[in-house]
Amino acid sequence: DQQVKQNSPSLSVQEGRISILNCDYTNSMFDYFLWYKKYPAEGPTFLISISSIKDKNEDGRFTVFLNKSAKHLSLHIVPSQPGDSAVYFCAASPLANQAGTALIFGKGTTLSVSS
Amino acid sequence: DAGVTQSPTHLIKTRGQHVTLRCSPISGHKSVSWYQQVLGQGPQFIFQYYEKEERGRGNFPDRFSARQFPNYSSELNVNALLLGDSALYLCASSLWQGAGGETQYFGPGTRLLVL
Numbered sequence: 001d002q003q004v005k006q007n008s009p010s011l012s013v014q015e016g017r018i019s020i021l022n023c024d025y026t027n028s029m030f031d032y033f034l035w036y037k038k039y040p041a042e043g044p045t046f047l048i049s050i051s052s053i054k055d056k057n058e059d060g061r062f063t064v065f066l067n068k069s070a071k072h073l074s075l076h077i078v079p080s081q082p083g084d085s086a087v088y089f090c091a092a093s094p095l096a097n098q099a100g101t102a103l104i105f106g107k108g109t110t111l112s113v114s115s
Numbered sequence: 116d117a118g119v120t121q122s123p124t125h126l127i128k129t130r131g132q133h134v135t136l137r138c139s140p141i142s143g144h145k146s147v148s149w150y151q152q153v154l155g156q157g158p159q160f161i162f163q164y165y166e167k168e169e170r171g172r173g174n175f176p177d178r179f180s181a182r183q184f185p186n187y188s189s190e191l192n193v194n195a196l197l198l199g200d201s202a203l204y205l206c207a208s209s210l211w212q213g214a215g216g217e218t219q220y221f222g223p224g225t226r227l228l229v230l
Binding site: 004031032034036041042043044045046049051089091093095100101102103104105106107108 | 119146148150155156157159163165170171205209217219222223226
């Protein structure tokens, strides 16, 4: 069973508009959430994270929102740029403890930003 | 500063062979994790090591093993290769602060093809 779900395999947006990528999770033990961006033939690049004690975290054009009661998070990119075109992965983990901090990933959403 | 480095970048093996993949973490990072990514899926957790000890293991067969060295670099070993082991193998490093959220930073990966 998938503990982290990204239900939209792809998203197309025009340059300058907002991109909204969504992610749902099922495991209530998850307390830390991350978004990664991945270009072909490269490893995932960390974008932004949020812990469960917050409902919003912002870094430049990127904002992550967390709705813990709905077990839902979203990544907003404003304004979207053609260079943002990539696969975006949502990941989740419990807080660090002696048992480790394995990241559980969704399947990814491919974002295409057209100029 | 150098990021996570992995070697080799590409590898072709035949069924039944053995493979060793190598990873050097970001300077100052003491934890290394390994992930497998097959096409169309998100990365799947294989192992996490901290201070040369295994801190977590994902749902992979015993053919997969790993170790961490005193300089915090790590090796992933896979024995008796199967066609299904063809994937991108990703290494990630993190500080391991023992509490709070733990952000993992990924290397470029090793692309393994098993024929």
